[in-house]
Amino acid sequence: MNHLENIKSDLGNKFSKNNFGFSNQFGNDAIEVPKEAILPLMRHFKDSGRFDFLMDLCGNDFPSREKRFEVVYQLFDTKTFKRLRVKTQVADGDAVDSIVSVWKGANWFERETYDMFGIIFKGHPYLRKILTHHHFKGHPLRKDYDPNHQQHCSDVLPVHFENDDSYIIDPNRNLVPLNIGPSHPATHGTLRVMVELDGETVNRSNVELGFLHRCFEKMGETHFYNQAIPYTDRLNYCSAPMNNMGYCKAVEKMLGVEIPPKAQATRVILAELSRIIDHIVCIGANGVDLGALTGFFYLFGLRERVYSVFEKLCGARLTVSLLRIGGIANEPPKGWYEEVLKVNEEIKKGINEIDKLLTNNKIWIQRTRGVGGISIEDAIEYGYTGPCMRATGLNLDLRKADPYYGYDQLDFDVPTGTTGDCYDRYLVRLEEMRQSTKIIDQVAKNIPAGDYTIRDKDIVLPEKKDVYGNIEGLMNHFMLVIKGIKPPQGEIYDATEAANGELGFYVMSDGGPKPYRLRARPPCFAIYQSFSQLIDKGLVADVIAVLGSLNLIAGELDR
Amino acid sequence: MQNNLEIKTVDLETQTQEFLRTGGFTTKLDDIIAWGRKNSLWPMPYGTACCGIELMSVMGPKYDLARFGAEVVRFSPRQSDLLIVAGTITEKMAPVLVHIYQQMLEPKYVLSMGACASSGGFYRAYHVLQGIDKVIPVDVYVPGCPPAPEAVMDGIMLLQNMIETHAPRPWRDNWKVPGFLQAAEGNHP
Numbered sequence A: 001m002n003h004l005e006n007i008k009s010d011l012g013n014k015f016s017k018n019n020f021g022f023s024n025q026f027g028n029d030a031i032e033v034p035k036e037a038i039l040p041l042m043r044h045f046k047d048s049g050r051f052d053f054l055m056d057l058c059g060n061d062f063p064s065r066e067k068r069f070e071v072v073y074q075l076f077d078t079k080t081f082k083r084l085r086v087k088t089q090v091a092d093g094d095a096v097d098s099i100v101s102v103w104k105g106a107n108w109f110e111r112e113t114y115d116m117f118g119i120i121f122k123g124h125p126y127l128r129k130i131l132t133h134h135h136f137k138g139h140p141l142r143k144d145y146d147p148n149h150q151q152h153c154s155d156v157l158p159v160h161f162e163n164d165d166s167y168i169i170d171p172n173r174n175l176v177p178l179n180i181g182p183s184h185p186a187t188h189g190t191l192r193v194m195v196e197l198d199g200e201t202v203n204r205s206n207v208e209l210g211f212l213h214r215c216f217e218k219m220g221e222t223h224f225y226n227q228a229i230p231y232t233d234r235l236n237y238c239s240a241p242m243n244n245m246g247y248c249k250a251v252e253k254m255l256g257v258e259i260p261p262k263a264q265a266t267r268v269i270l271a272e273l274s275r276i277i278d279h280i281v282c283i284g285a286n287g288v289d290l291g292a293l294t295g296f297f298y299l300f301g302l303r304e305r306v307y308s309v310f311e312k313l314c315g316a317r318l319t320v321s322l323l324r325i326g327g328i329a330n331e332p333p334k335g336w337y338e339e340v341l342k343v344n345e346e347i348k349k350g351i352n353e354i355d356k357l358l359t360n361n362k363i364w365i366q367r368t369r370g371v372g373g374i375s376i377e378d379a380i381e382y383g384y385t386g387p388c389m390r391a392t393g394l395n396l397d398l399r400k401a402d403p404y405y406g407y408d409q410l411d412f413d414v415p416t417g418t419t420g421d422c423y424d425r426y427l428v429r430l431e432e433m434r435q436s437t438k439i440i441d442q443v444a445k446n447i448p449a450g451d452y453t454i455r456d457k458d459i460v461l462p463e464k465k466d467v468y469g470n471i472e473g474l475m476n477h478f479m480l481v482i483k484g485i486k487p488p489q490g491e492i493y494d495a496t497e498a499a500n501g502e503l504g505f506y507v508m509s510d511g512g513p514k515p516y517r518l519r520a521r522p523p524c525f526a527i528y529q530s531f532s533q534l535i536d537k538g539l540v541a542d543v544i545a546v547l548g549s550l551n552l553i554a555g556e557l558d559r
Numbered sequence B: 001m002q003n004n005l006e007i008k009t010v011d012l013e014t015q016t017q018e019f020l021r022t023g024g025f026t027t028k029l030d031d032i033i034a035w036g037r038k039n040s041l042w043p044m045p046y047g048t049a050c051c052g053i054e055l056m057s058v059m060g061p062k063y064d065l066a067r068f069g070a071e072v073v074r075f076s077p078r079q080s081d082l083l084i085v086a087g088t089i090t091e092k093m094a095p096v097l098v099h100i101y102q103q104m105l106e107p108k109y110v111l112s113m114g115a116c117a118s119s120g121g122f123y124r125a126y127h128v129l130q131g132i133d134k135v136i137p138v139d140v141y142v143p144g145c146p147p148a149p150e151a152v153m154d155g156i157m158l159l160q161n162m163i164e165t166h167a168p169r170p171w172r173d174n175w176k177v178p179g180f181l182q183a184a185e186g187n188h189p
Ligand code: SF4
Pocket: A234, A319, B049, B050, B051, B052, B086, B087, B088, B113, B114, B115, B116, B117, B121, B144, B145, B146, B147
């Protein structure tokens, strides 16, 4: 019995499934249910342990349908690594039950869906805008919202705490409101944290986001498939190639193509190099926040070495956009893989230096050990993935759980922690960097021969010598640029293990050259939800330590 | 501090008379001050996105902005005179940016780093401010997405040149808080 049949028979006992629609598309299992069934269904899934993890929740808009909207839930099982998509239809102005009572992590996702589409969630504790500013009118991801219609924002919201917009200081209690960010050296650019202090202790806290909401999804839906690649770069700009990879992999799966071994190997190398520089930025910045500037200079020297490799490959450093649907953009120059190996050796040395500098450093330990810890159960509640999840002790890594690009043939370990505190997160990241260097060594030494991209005329641009050299090449180029790639109708959710955790892309195609729906499941959005819980009743100085250790990247958080 | 960097075009004769009358230090003093200012820029990095990360590289060990006297990175607007806006500014962020700009002391300069800060970049999108010059006056624009660190340094040298030669800055002199922010003006200290 396959997976979907299993679910069917399981549900048969509890629900009358005649109004459930089961389907399988591009290898994704999905069920469509009436909206009344959502809450009991989700509870059943969680309580029975069948799907204990809410990976993502988003909306879809079909203006011409009678029931205009669709809410899409992506479920995941942390034991069998199986996935399931649940969909339900909602009419405009109608409400669907909120599932915050089942998963705490649904909270922000539902708020976002409300913000973007105007879908109402009944029973949600605080259904407000989350990404757009507070003067914003309308719901931007609806198909009838003009992508270029800006609305000015004239002021900043005063300090406030959850469920209480009219916050006033209580003179009888010695509580001091403190606003940190959005422009503060330790808030990494664009995060706003508001805390209420009782002496040095945080009494309660609140966060506000949306300061870097750059409309990734709307931009993706108004551009061709290939044109969306640069936008994915800017989601997590510390490890751009990984974001490229996640997106390209999803679209390639829709198209039903497999990229050549050489492209796969190169992608693995790029991904692991990106993972290293991402962790470098995270540890380096966290160190700077806690006063360890030396680490920054050491680490950023290493990062420059990695960038020099990227530069050789494509000319750009940070936002490389060098993957294409079907492979990579161009052949790596001669000697590139050897150069990678050389840089890899330097990275190994650098990691050891950082290890010496921080791991046994008394100040570092005292600032991070026992700070901002979280249990496995809570982490699952919120939807943690990536190093932060592994620091709690749960061994969840998509490179092992759902291997792609030959990760299953490589020899590497997945480090885990025990307490899930800042120090554990640091240790996990450090070890992950080591493992990444190990992977790079294995891959870069055995690069398969062959092409760097598939040669399908409908998907990949011809080489420049053909474009300028013969009429077929020229016409092919011309047609592809103007008409774009057209994946078959349908939808897919596909995930990769990015530096911060599971980066999932939910792509829906209507057969046209632009994605009908392009949704990124951002790993740190889920993680950041728990922030208040992590810092409440702790010291105000720890706020900064925790913030840095979660590796929040605003581009990915706000999209 | 008052902005006393007004420049007058004077012919040689008046200059000599001025020289004799004042003891000869006014114009020289201006130059000396400008030289000092140029070589001790204190940047306030306003990094919001990808460009912000690249700005970290500019400060970092390889490119080392310290070589240009722009050494002390101040995260307090009250202590800095060069605002480097690196990254996308959204509509939501715009009031914060203006607030920070207003808190800086005179004389102050603004460098806009990257396509997003300069024009909204390739985000022709509902939540992105289409260039920071809609809200604050900009002295130098550095193109790129993100600009290479060398380009940022070039931008800083350009600014240093402007300071040294007392280049007029009409965009700065005529700047007003933009209309849509005026309602919130009262809140600014
Ligand atoms: S200009 Fe490019 S690199 Fe800079 S913030 Fe904008 S998108 Fe990012």
